[in-house]
Structure formats: C-alpha cells, structure tokens
Amino acid sequence: MIRKVRPHITQNEDLIFERSSPGKIGYQLPALDVPAVDPKAALGSDNVRDEIADFPEVSEVEVIRHFTRLSTWNYAIDLGMYPLGSCTMKYNPRVNELVARLDGMAWAHPYQPEELSQGSMEVVAQLEQALLEITGLDAVTLQPAAGAHGELTGILLVRALLESRGNPRKRILVPDSAHGTNPATAMMAGYTVGNIKSNAKGLMDVEQLARIVDEDVAAVMVTNPSTLGVFEENIVQCAEILHAKGAMLYMDGANMNALVGLARPGDFGVDVMHINLHKTFSTPHGGGGPGGGPVAVTKALEPFLPTPRLAKKGADWTWNYDLPQSIGRVRAFYGNFGVLVRALAYIMAHGGPGLRNATIDALLNANYIRYKLAPYFDLPYDSPNMHEVVFSDQRQAKKGVRTGDMAKRLIDYGFHPYTVSFPTIVHGALMIEPTETESKMELDLFIDAMISIAKEVDDEPELLKNAPHLTRTKRVDETGAARRPVLRWNPK
Amino acid sequence: MTYPDNLRYTKEHEWTLVEGDAATIGITDHAQKELGDIVFVDLPKVGAKIEQGKTFGSVESVKAVSDVYSPISGEVLEVNELLASAPEKLNEDPHGAAWLIKVRMTAPEQIKNLLSAQEYQDYVGAES
Amino acid sequence: MRYLPKSDSERQEMLAACGFTRSEELFQQLPKDAVLDRPLNIAAGVSEYEIIDFFREQSARNANGYASFLGAGVYNHYRPVMADVVVSRGEFLTSYTPYQAEISQGTLTAIFEFQTMICQLTGMDVANASMYDGSTAVPEAAMMAVRITGRSKVLVSRTVHPEYREVLSTYARYQGMPVAEFGYVAGTGQVDLEDLGAKLDDDTAAVIVQSPNFFGIVDQVAEAARLAHQSGALLVLVFAEAVALGILEPSHEADIVAGELQSFAISPSYGGPYAGIIATHEKYVRQIPGRLVGQTVDMDGNRAYCLTLSTREQHIRREKATSNICTNQALIALMATVFLEVYGKQGLRELALQNLSKAHYLASKVKPHFTGPFFNEFVVSGNVEKVNQELLAKKIIGGYPLAKHYPELKDTMLVCATEMTKRESMDILAEALS
Structure with a gap:
C-alpha cells in the first residue's frame, strides 16, 4: 500500500510543431507608429531570410495548454521531497519570485546610468555583505553564473596569485570523492589533476596529504562536508599543510547548507570557495538552471577578483573597473542579478539566527533518515554525518537489485530518486539529502517507502528491475538515444 | 567465454591479430561486458601514428567512457567504419566483425610482450 | 519560521529517535577550532511584507518609467504574459535537472522543442540545451573549435561585444589558446577582411565574428568564413540580438553559432540571468559542450525524451570533459521557448x-x-x-x-x-x- 500517491490521468500532448497549422497566431503587436521598411532594401536581399520552415504556428490557448500539460509530467519540490544528495533541493520561497519581478529590478538595463541603478547595486552590496559574514572570508565576487563557473573563477584566482608570486605551479589535487566539475575545472585553468585517496573514514588522509603536497601543487579542491556528508575533521590541519607549502585550499561550497551559521570556511583555513545560490540559498533549480556561483576569497586573493567590483563613491555605489591585477571578466555585466535578488530575499527571511536554525534542521532531517534506515541499508562509513547520508546497496545487490533500481522504484512511491552511484568511492551509493524544508510527515513517508522497497528486494526483486510502473513514461531507452541521436524534431 | 588462440591480449583488454606486418586491433569480450551497452566508438584517422601502451581511441556506454590502449606501435591503415553506424556490433561480435583498427606495425617484436589466450583467460579470471 | 515545517515537539521527537537530547549534539563532531562561537552578524528574519517593502524601495531607486x-x-x-505564467508553474520552477527521465518529461520535451527552434532559426543541425549566456558561449565555442581543428589560436573581430571578448580572454589565458583581435572598416563598421586575411595562419582554429555586430550592423559573415575556411579555421558566428534571427538569412558558412537569447522574453534584470546557446553541424555534435536532449522510446514503446551524449560532460569524463559546465539555464530557455511559440x-x-x-x-x-x-x-x-x-x-x-x-x-x-x-x-x- 503506497500512502503518498495514486495514479491520476494526465493529458497526452504532441510537440508544438505537430499542433501547428498555417495561419494560426498567438500574438498581436501594437500598430507600427513609423513607416514600414522593406527589409530587402534595408539589409540587402541576400541578408533577408524566407519564412522559417516548419516554425510553430499556434494560438495562445494552445500555448497555455501545451505547457500546462507538459508541466504535469514533471516532478517538482512543490509536489514533494527531493532527496537528491549534493543538490540541496529545498523549498523555493515564492516571495523571492515576486521581488525579482518588480519593474525596477526586472527592467534594469545593465548599462543604465549608475545614479539610476542604486537600488540594484544596494542589493548586490547587501548580498556581498551577508555572504562574507556567512563564509568568514574577506572579499567576494557575485559574477560567476553557477557553481562550476565559480570553481573556474576561483582556480583562476589561485593561479593569478601564485603567478604574481613568481610560479603558478602545475597541479591541483582533488579527492577521489569529489564532484566531476572539480577536475574538469582544474584542466580549464591549465592545471593537471592529481588524486587524493580517501582514508578508511572516507575523509582526506592528512598523512598522505603531507606526503604529496609539494612546490608543484597549486591548490587542493575539497568539498566540506565531503560528498559523504561528513565534516573533514582535519580540515584545519590540511589547510596548515597546504599553507606551509605555499599552496591554497579551495572549498567546493556545494554542501554549504550543512555549515551556514555553524562554521565558517574562512575560520577553518579555506582561501577561496564558491557558493551555490541555487542550493544553499533557495533560488529555484528551474529544471537545471539558472544558478549563481559567487566566489569568496581571503585578502591575499582579493586584488585578482573579476572586474568590475562594487565600490563606494561618496554616498553612492559605483562599479570600479580600475583593477590592474584582476583576472578579467568571467561573464558579461555583473552576474545573474535576478538570482542574487532571490538569494538576498531568502537571507532576509531567515535572518542570522534563522539561518543557523535552518542548518540545524537540515542536520536533524539527515540524521533522522540515517537512524531510521540504518537497519535496512548498509552504511559504508559510520562517521557522524551532517546534512546528507550515504548508504550502499551492498545488501540488496546480493539479490541482484542495484541502487539505480531502488531509485527508480522510489518514483512509484511518489518521491524523486536520491542521488545514485555517487560518490564513486562508495560502491552502489544511495546518497540522500533531505534539506531542512521537509516536515516530519514527509520524512516518515520517505522512510516508509525506503523500508517497503527494502522488503520488496527480499520478496519480489523482479518488481524493481523495471520500475517505475506507475508513471506515464516508463523506463526510457537511453542506449538507443545515445546510439542514434535524434536531437531535434523533423517533419515527416 | 573462450578467447581465440590466434589472438594476443593486453591487460587493458585489447586483442591483436597479426598477419605479416599488419595487425588488427579490437577490445575483448570481457571489456565489452564490463562497459555494457556500447553507444559510441571514437577511433583515430587513417594515417595516424599509434604507440604501444598509449591510448588511441575510446569506447563509450551511456554512462562511462573507456580509453583504448594500443597493444603495439604502428600506423593506422584502416578504421572499422561499421562501428560509426552500428556501435552495438561491439557488444555482439567483439573478436570478429567489430574490430577497431588495422595498423602497419613499426615494431613487430612488441608482440612478444602480449598475453596468450590462456594467460589472458587466467588474468581475467583472477581479476573478476 | 515559515520555511521550516516542524514544531518544536516534532524536533524533540526526531532528536530522540537519533539518540540525541540536544540539537547541539548534531554537530558535536566538528573540531572546536572550526566552530563559529557567536551568532551570525545578520539581522533577524523578517516577514514577507517587509521583504517586499525593502525590494520595492530598492526598485524605486532604479530607473522607473524611463x-x-x-x-x-x-x-x-x-x-x-505567457512567459511568466509558464515559468511560474512549480512543476517547471522547482524541478531539478531532468536526469530522471520518467518524471521529467515536461522539461525534456520543452528543451527538445527549444533545441529544434534554435536549429530552425540558426540553420544548424544541432543546438545544445543552453549555456550560461552569450558571453560565456563564445569561449566555449572557441574551445570547441580548438578541439575540432587541433589548432590553438583564435581570431576575434573587434566588432564582437566588448564584454564577450573580455570573457574570451579570461577563459583563454591559461589554456594555451592565444587570442588576437582583428579590426573593422572605419567607414562601414564591418569586419576588416584584409586585416583578418593577414592575421590568419595555419594554427588558427577559429575566426569569431558577430552579426548583427556590436555596432548593430549586419556583418560580412560569408566573406569572413571564406577566408577562415581557406586557411583551415572554423567560423564562429556570434549573435547578441536574437530577434534579428527572425529576418536575417541564417549563415550557410558558419561552423558554430554562439548566441545570447535575452531578447526572447528574458527581462534585462540588470545583466542576468540570461541564456546562451551553441549550435553546430551534426558532424561536430560530440564536441558541443553542455546538455543535450534526445528523442527515444520508453519500455511501452511511447515516444520519450532523455538527456543524452552525456559522456561529453564533466560528471562522467571529469578532467577530460568538453567543459566544466554543469548548470544550464533551463528555466530561462523555457521562457525563450514560450516566447518563440507565442510569436x-x-x-x-x-x-x-x-x-x-x-x-x-x-x-x-x-x-x-x-x-x-x-x-x-x-x-x-x-x-x-x-x-x-x-x-x-x-x-x-x-x-x-x-x-x-x-x-x-x-x-x-x-x-x-x-x-x-x-x-x-x-x-x-x-x-x-x-
């Protein structure tokens, strides 16, 4: 008996191109108040296109039905818990959406005069201030558009500082439990990548670190808490080892939701880090973006931050472009401003004490799941966890059921799957992050679902192999999609 | 699975068939099983130089990429066009129709370093 | 607090279930020297009304009614209006990246339509599911050309948006990808083909031009492409004003198109978030960065969509990925999709x-x-x-x-x-x- 969901009817819907018929329209422009120009005369006939073949022609009614129908095929936080480890899928407050759409915010042109942009700049200033307090670092840029973009910015900053000291060095070290973006970033910044093996606790091995950090190492990129959800207990020592060798500690802030108000990276030795506004600070994921990836740094790295930076000119805010040591721009304009608005609104809603309470609730939720599910699933690392918990499918694998199968079955119970097979240091990982915005009732439903699935593995493992069974779309053929890619619609 | 005696093998799971100074190279049945459903095969161009022990291409499943290492050094004579349109052949006939490349060997003595069918069988048995 | 759905007695009950009595025990494992021993110096939380009031005040300090x-x-x-109506639906707004295809067909289908329309507009075979914005799409396109040609240099026209060029030079600096600029003709405001011709060499991977260019002028893309191709380089065509695609003939010569879609119902929002795209020919599909949605079928044989060719991406290929890009701009791309379908x-x-x-x-x-x-x-x-x-x-x-x-x-x-x-x-x- 599944308590959370039962199937309901969803509408079928063709692609918009298949709904199209010549002559239908969904728009009306105002009457032109100037003479119409012949495009061929204005642009040259070679430069003017014919009508766009097969482009949609539909009415407004069809557009709203189209997207409403499609929307019902999605799972979403607004429907229920999203236990995706490492993704911090928390509630996205709606007031944030409202304030980002206020005319003065939404219609601000990035090149409008500074005296007519003071409101936007104040928002940037207040968010910068709050993020510095939260990270315990000295300076911050809000320009990067997402986490990986922040990583690139951060490593470029490291490189610029080391270069200014005479040697950019050669290598970035990354723990084997790291996100895939970390090594990809290091390469983009012109570094080679070395691996740090995790110790028996799944944490960075301090002795190994001391052994392998030499004058060629520019930085270590570490996620803290690690992707196991465990706080790097020797992080202060690790930072000391690095600093003694002139190397830097980069922190991937993907798991910052475990730390806000409890511990500050700047206080435990981090030199540079990025923050994911679309994780910790509640800006909506939107099916994969936009995000925001501010980068906070120590004093030593500040001169290299991307241009421009916000500064005071008398009582007013101004953009300072006079930054001779800057790494340059990483994005046009000032970053994903609309995302910054939402993040600040979130911080204001919680306030300082409230942010800490949110963090504690995130820890409580993860621990509650851990204690409730530990009898049913193998816990490969038993260090105390923070905001997420990682089980393995070791017990279920004996019955031929893997983490991916259980994840798909979870869909039938009305939940989005947890993160599957990551971190890779855990064989067959189930990585679960509830966030603070789940009620006890929702957590209990999740726990019941997981226990029920564990029982199904014993009783009828075949049930899990082809799950989900209750969705309108069944397991999709990803192999076929990759073998013969069809990446656009074509008329028959 | 029995591995054909006329092929030589590497610990990285490639096989080689020597005919005169030419060699055909592929990946083993063990390799294709480990990868699962193969969706794409990336191979060098004809004329490319390859070196023993160095990667010359890759084989992809939906969620994994595996480099292919050359068992011998040489120059690429021919690339198996079949795999561009039908990568699944690599799952079906890895030791036959789904060979990867043919090369002219520049150091035929390297063959001696490769494993025999029995040695490979033992190695794979030990690995799994 | 209104975003935290628990009563204090539920918290106590849950703590007890974990074997704790006080919430501080949840983080007692933190090393003492790492713990913050004071409250954050951020004002206490405020009501919804106060938040709106604050942002209204800031909004009023910006240009209004100009x-x-x-x-x-x-x-x-x-x-x-439809753009915000659609993206405000929680099923789009609050969903994750559509890795779980069975419960993400809404987002996947919309992206598939998006990719199709970008192809139709640009005349290309393949378009990705979006990039951060136009400025970051440019260096990603340049890096793609470097991978395809095996060459290292990039030539960019001075008529490409100045901030895009700045981003390109930041990205290029440490990748062994030298970037040089070529000029424009003082009279026409179009690319200086002579200067381009003189600067092209057999290590040039990409020639980057924009049309309409930064001066608003429809540029000589075909001529620039001919020169690029003669020396074995690829032509990267940039656009920043996407509405022009509605009337301009798509380039038949460009190899990669990198653009900004802000014009498609995306509010200026003081510079972002926007959405960029990269589109290209089918033969280069494996070198395109970012996410791609492909058509397939499910186990019942129904048409379905999923993320595909993901072996190009960082979460699988790690340091060998085509880019470190992870997030795309799905919701912004959805706005553009709605815009294109309305118009x-x-x-x-x-x-x-x-x-x-x-x-x-x-x-x-x-x-x-x-x-x-x-x-x-x-x-x-x-x-x-x-x-x-x-x-x-x-x-x-x-x-x-x-x-x-x-x-x-x-x-x-x-x-x-x-x-x-x-x-x-x-x-x-x-x-x-x-």
Whole structure:
C-alpha cells in the first residue's frame, strides 16, 4: 500500500510543431507608429531570410495548454521531497519570485546610468555583505553564473596569485570523492589533476596529504562536508599543510547548507570557495538552471577578483573597473542579478539566527533518515554525518537489485530518486539529502517507502528491475538515444 | 567465454591479430561486458601514428567512457567504419566483425610482450 | 519560521529517535577550532511584507518609467504574459535537472522543442540545451573549435561585444589558446577582411565574428568564413540580438553559432540571468559542450525524451570533459521557448520588421556613423555626454557611449530602437542630437 500517491490521468500532448497549422497566431503587436521598411532594401536581399520552415504556428490557448500539460509530467519540490544528495533541493520561497519581478529590478538595463541603478547595486552590496559574514572570508565576487563557473573563477584566482608570486605551479589535487566539475575545472585553468585517496573514514588522509603536497601543487579542491556528508575533521590541519607549502585550499561550497551559521570556511583555513545560490540559498533549480556561483576569497586573493567590483563613491555605489591585477571578466555585466535578488530575499527571511536554525534542521532531517534506515541499508562509513547520508546497496545487490533500481522504484512511491552511484568511492551509493524544508510527515513517508522497497528486494526483486510502473513514461531507452541521436524534431 | 588462440591480449583488454606486418586491433569480450551497452566508438584517422601502451581511441556506454590502449606501435591503415553506424556490433561480435583498427606495425617484436589466450583467460579470471 | 515545517515537539521527537537530547549534539563532531562561537552578524528574519517593502524601495531607486535607447547586448523587448505564467508553474520552477527521465518529461520535451527552434532559426543541425549566456558561449565555442581543428589560436573581430571578448580572454589565458583581435572598416563598421586575411595562419582554429555586430550592423559573415575556411579555421558566428534571427538569412558558412537569447522574453534584470546557446553541424555534435536532449522510446514503446551524449560532460569524463559546465539555464530557455511559440512563424518576422522599421525611422532623423546595413541599433556621433544628460531630464535614457571600449569612437554612442520604442521619444532623441 503506497500512502503518498495514486495514479491520476494526465493529458497526452504532441510537440508544438505537430499542433501547428498555417495561419494560426498567438500574438498581436501594437500598430507600427513609423513607416514600414522593406527589409530587402534595408539589409540587402541576400541578408533577408524566407519564412522559417516548419516554425510553430499556434494560438495562445494552445500555448497555455501545451505547457500546462507538459508541466504535469514533471516532478517538482512543490509536489514533494527531493532527496537528491549534493543538490540541496529545498523549498523555493515564492516571495523571492515576486521581488525579482518588480519593474525596477526586472527592467534594469545593465548599462543604465549608475545614479539610476542604486537600488540594484544596494542589493548586490547587501548580498556581498551577508555572504562574507556567512563564509568568514574577506572579499567576494557575485559574477560567476553557477557553481562550476565559480570553481573556474576561483582556480583562476589561485593561479593569478601564485603567478604574481613568481610560479603558478602545475597541479591541483582533488579527492577521489569529489564532484566531476572539480577536475574538469582544474584542466580549464591549465592545471593537471592529481588524486587524493580517501582514508578508511572516507575523509582526506592528512598523512598522505603531507606526503604529496609539494612546490608543484597549486591548490587542493575539497568539498566540506565531503560528498559523504561528513565534516573533514582535519580540515584545519590540511589547510596548515597546504599553507606551509605555499599552496591554497579551495572549498567546493556545494554542501554549504550543512555549515551556514555553524562554521565558517574562512575560520577553518579555506582561501577561496564558491557558493551555490541555487542550493544553499533557495533560488529555484528551474529544471537545471539558472544558478549563481559567487566566489569568496581571503585578502591575499582579493586584488585578482573579476572586474568590475562594487565600490563606494561618496554616498553612492559605483562599479570600479580600475583593477590592474584582476583576472578579467568571467561573464558579461555583473552576474545573474535576478538570482542574487532571490538569494538576498531568502537571507532576509531567515535572518542570522534563522539561518543557523535552518542548518540545524537540515542536520536533524539527515540524521533522522540515517537512524531510521540504518537497519535496512548498509552504511559504508559510520562517521557522524551532517546534512546528507550515504548508504550502499551492498545488501540488496546480493539479490541482484542495484541502487539505480531502488531509485527508480522510489518514483512509484511518489518521491524523486536520491542521488545514485555517487560518490564513486562508495560502491552502489544511495546518497540522500533531505534539506531542512521537509516536515516530519514527509520524512516518515520517505522512510516508509525506503523500508517497503527494502522488503520488496527480499520478496519480489523482479518488481524493481523495471520500475517505475506507475508513471506515464516508463523506463526510457537511453542506449538507443545515445546510439542514434535524434536531437531535434523533423517533419515527416 | 573462450578467447581465440590466434589472438594476443593486453591487460587493458585489447586483442591483436597479426598477419605479416599488419595487425588488427579490437577490445575483448570481457571489456565489452564490463562497459555494457556500447553507444559510441571514437577511433583515430587513417594515417595516424599509434604507440604501444598509449591510448588511441575510446569506447563509450551511456554512462562511462573507456580509453583504448594500443597493444603495439604502428600506423593506422584502416578504421572499422561499421562501428560509426552500428556501435552495438561491439557488444555482439567483439573478436570478429567489430574490430577497431588495422595498423602497419613499426615494431613487430612488441608482440612478444602480449598475453596468450590462456594467460589472458587466467588474468581475467583472477581479476573478476 | 515559515520555511521550516516542524514544531518544536516534532524536533524533540526526531532528536530522540537519533539518540540525541540536544540539537547541539548534531554537530558535536566538528573540531572546536572550526566552530563559529557567536551568532551570525545578520539581522533577524523578517516577514514577507517587509521583504517586499525593502525590494520595492530598492526598485524605486532604479530607473522607473524611463524610455530607453540602450541596447548593446541587452534589449528591451515586450515579454508576453505567457512567459511568466509558464515559468511560474512549480512543476517547471522547482524541478531539478531532468536526469530522471520518467518524471521529467515536461522539461525534456520543452528543451527538445527549444533545441529544434534554435536549429530552425540558426540553420544548424544541432543546438545544445543552453549555456550560461552569450558571453560565456563564445569561449566555449572557441574551445570547441580548438578541439575540432587541433589548432590553438583564435581570431576575434573587434566588432564582437566588448564584454564577450573580455570573457574570451579570461577563459583563454591559461589554456594555451592565444587570442588576437582583428579590426573593422572605419567607414562601414564591418569586419576588416584584409586585416583578418593577414592575421590568419595555419594554427588558427577559429575566426569569431558577430552579426548583427556590436555596432548593430549586419556583418560580412560569408566573406569572413571564406577566408577562415581557406586557411583551415572554423567560423564562429556570434549573435547578441536574437530577434534579428527572425529576418536575417541564417549563415550557410558558419561552423558554430554562439548566441545570447535575452531578447526572447528574458527581462534585462540588470545583466542576468540570461541564456546562451551553441549550435553546430551534426558532424561536430560530440564536441558541443553542455546538455543535450534526445528523442527515444520508453519500455511501452511511447515516444520519450532523455538527456543524452552525456559522456561529453564533466560528471562522467571529469578532467577530460568538453567543459566544466554543469548548470544550464533551463528555466530561462523555457521562457525563450514560450516566447518563440507565442510569436511563431509570422510573429517573429513581424517583430523583427517592427524593430527594423523603428530603427530606420530613427536613422532617417539622425545620421548613422557607419554605412553598413543595420538591424535595430546603430552608432551616432555628437556630444553624447551632454545629449544623454539632457535626455535624462526628460525621463529618457540615451545611448551607450562607445569611447570606453573604442577610443577611436570618442563622441559616439550606440542607440537602439525596438518595438517598445515610441516615435515621440525618437523625435526627442533626434532633436537633442541635432
């Protein structure tokens, strides 16, 4: 008996191109108040296109039905818990959406005069201030558009500082439990990548670190808490080892939701880090973006931050472009401003004490799941966890059921799957992050679902192999999609 | 699975068939099983130089990429066009129709370093 | 707190279930020297009303009710109501990246339509599911050309958006990808083909041009492409004003198109979030960065969509990935999708024609600085600082002065007219410039 969901009817819907018929329209422009120009005369006939073949022609009614129908095929936080480890899928407050759409915010042109942009700049200033307090670092840029973009910015900053000291060095070290973006970033910044093996606790091995950090190492990129959800207990020592060798500690802030108000990276030795506004600070994921990836740094790295930076000119805010040591721009304009608005609104809603309470609730939720599910699933690392918990499918694998199968079955119970097979240091990982915005009732439903699935593995493992069974779309053929890619619609 | 005696093998799971100074190279049945459903095969161009022990291409499943290492050094004579349109052949006939490349060997003595069918069988048995 | 759905007694119950009595025990494992021993110095939380009030106040300090001639990469286009209606649906707004295809068909289908329409607009075979924005799409396209050609250098036209070029040089610096610029013809405002020809060599991977270019001028893409191809380089075509795609012939010569979609119902929002795209020919699909959605079937044989060719990406290939890009701009791309479906075949063309007509009306009153054909913005000369100050008094934001990025274009500015620009404001601008 599944308590959370039962199937309901969803509408079928063709692609918009298949709904199209010549002559239908969904728009009306105002009457032109100037003479119409012949495009061929204005642009040259070679430069003017014919009508766009097969482009949609539909009415407004069809557009709203189209997207409403499609929307019902999605799972979403607004429907229920999203236990995706490492993704911090928390509630996205709606007031944030409202304030980002206020005319003065939404219609601000990035090149409008500074005296007519003071409101936007104040928002940037207040968010910068709050993020510095939260990270315990000295300076911050809000320009990067997402986490990986922040990583690139951060490593470029490291490189610029080391270069200014005479040697950019050669290598970035990354723990084997790291996100895939970390090594990809290091390469983009012109570094080679070395691996740090995790110790028996799944944490960075301090002795190994001391052994392998030499004058060629520019930085270590570490996620803290690690992707196991465990706080790097020797992080202060690790930072000391690095600093003694002139190397830097980069922190991937993907798991910052475990730390806000409890511990500050700047206080435990981090030199540079990025923050994911679309994780910790509640800006909506939107099916994969936009995000925001501010980068906070120590004093030593500040001169290299991307241009421009916000500064005071008398009582007013101004953009300072006079930054001779800057790494340059990483994005046009000032970053994903609309995302910054939402993040600040979130911080204001919680306030300082409230942010800490949110963090504690995130820890409580993860621990509650851990204690409730530990009898049913193998816990490969038993260090105390923070905001997420990682089980393995070791017990279920004996019955031929893997983490991916259980994840798909979870869909039938009305939940989005947890993160599957990551971190890779855990064989067959189930990585679960509830966030603070789940009620006890929702957590209990999740726990019941997981226990029920564990029982199904014993009783009828075949049930899990082809799950989900209750969705309108069944397991999709990803192999076929990759073998013969069809990446656009074509008329028959 | 029995591995054909006329092929030589590497610990990285490639096989080689020597005919005169030419060699055909592929990946083993063990390799294709480990990868699962193969969706794409990336191979060098004809004329490319390859070196023993160095990667010359890759084989992809939906969620994994595996480099292919050359068992011998040489120059690429021919690339198996079949795999561009039908990568699944690599799952079906890895030791036959789904060979990867043919090369002219520049150091035929390297063959001696490769494993025999029995040695490979033992190695794979030990690995799994 | 309203975002935390638990009562204190539930918290106690849950703590007890974990074997704890106090919530501090949840983080007792943190090393003492790492723990923050004081409250965060951030004001206490406030109500919804106070949040709105604060942002209204800030909003009022920005320009409100001004007419504007600013373009320069960010355009004032009308945003159909439908765009916000659709993206405000929680099923789109609050969903994750569609890795779990069975419960993400809404997002996946919309992206598939998006990719299709970007192909139709650009004349390319394949488009990705979006990039951060136009400025970051440019270096990603350049890196893609480097991978395809096995060459290292990039030549970029000075008529490409100055901030895009700045981003390109930041990305390029440490990748062994030297970037050089080539000039424009002082009279036409189009690429200087002679300068390009002289700078091309057999290590040039990409020639990057923009059309309409930063001066608003439809540039000589075919000619630049011919030169690029003669020396074995790829032509990367950049666009910043996507509405122009509604009227401009797509390039038959470009190898990679990198663009910014802000014009498609994405509010200016002080510079972001926007959405970029990269589109290319089928033969280069494995080198394209970012996410791709492909068509397939499910176990019942029904048509379905999923993320595909993900072995290109960082979460699988790690340091060998085509890019470190992870997030795309799905929700912003969805806005653009809604926009394109609302306007459709006729609407997009009519919209482009209105933009063209408005700008040419303005040009009939104010002489453009360059002679090249332009779409909806162009460069004018005059005492631009003074003119812009005068206009502000009339609640009009003037053009974008070019001297900052083009010292040789002192006393010029870029002015833009869209379907939102009223004839009366254009008359005032013309008057001020005369």
